[in-house]
Amino acid sequence: MGKIIAFANQKGGVGKTTTCINLSAYISAMGKKVLVVDMDPQGNATSGLGIDKDSEMKTIYDLISGDSTADEVIKMTIVEGLDVLPSTVDLAGAELEMVQMPQREKILKGILDPLRERYDFIMIDCPPSLGLITVNALTACNSVIIPMQCEYYPLMGITQLMNTIRLIKYHLNPEIDIEGVVMTMKDKRSNLTNQVSDEILKFFGKKVFFTYIPRNIRLAEAPSHGEPILIYEPSSKGADAYLSLAEEFLNRNKISYKNITKDTKIKLREVK
DSSP states (O other), X not given: OOEEEEEOOSSSSSSHHHHHHHHHHHHHHTTOOEEEEEOOTTOHHHHHTTOOOOTTOOOXXXXXXXXXXXXXXXXXXXXXXXXXXXXXXXXXXXXXXXXXXXXXXXXXXXXXXGGTTTOSEEEXXXXXXXXXXXXXXXXXXXXXXXXXXXXXXXXXXXXXXXXXXXHHHHHTOTTOEEEEEEEEXXXXXXXXXXHHHHHHHHHHGGGBXXXXXXXXXXXXXXXXXXXXXXXXXXXXXXXXXXXXXXXXXXXXXXXXXXOOOTTSOOOBOOXX
């Protein structure tokens, strides 16, 4: 039974999508089957994994509206073992439609639960808000990964997210837990970065991953090429960080995996 993990932070620009797609790509390269669920109407996880968003493409919106099946919507990526449920701007309208649906907070759960037998991990990329789409993701998941930029404003907004998770746990999903906190865009030379890092460690304690993601130009460039960092620039510092994060994540979950290094040739597949 696959584990469902939501990547959530209502603050935009904190590296949430970058962490979701790159962690997922490395876990797939280590021999696990992973499905990325793009629940952000911006569709950045979709394009970041090389999926062309054309007008004919079926998306997570078609699943929510009941017009398509999961098999019709799931797209393969070039990384062996990594698939995606894509998203486009149409998803923005789905949130309004969902308000009228019965069990509106559990729509995504109903979509993903049947897919858990097919994947080791299902990774949900949430939008940068705490609206109904994010509530659906938090209701469907087993745990949450919180990417946090090491700056002042992202730190100030974390209380609202934690309150939302507590409400979800009490009313909708009693098993939800914090999988971990990933510090992103970290510049160890900055005093502010180090101060914020200390505050994050005080607040979350052992939930904080030892691995942090540094500021790295290659990580910023990779999405424009539609490739995760392990393909775009596997020798970069950003790639090293996400490889280390994937190892730490799987070790925390006590799951064995195929060891890879920056020099390992990643198995790719042709995608039509």
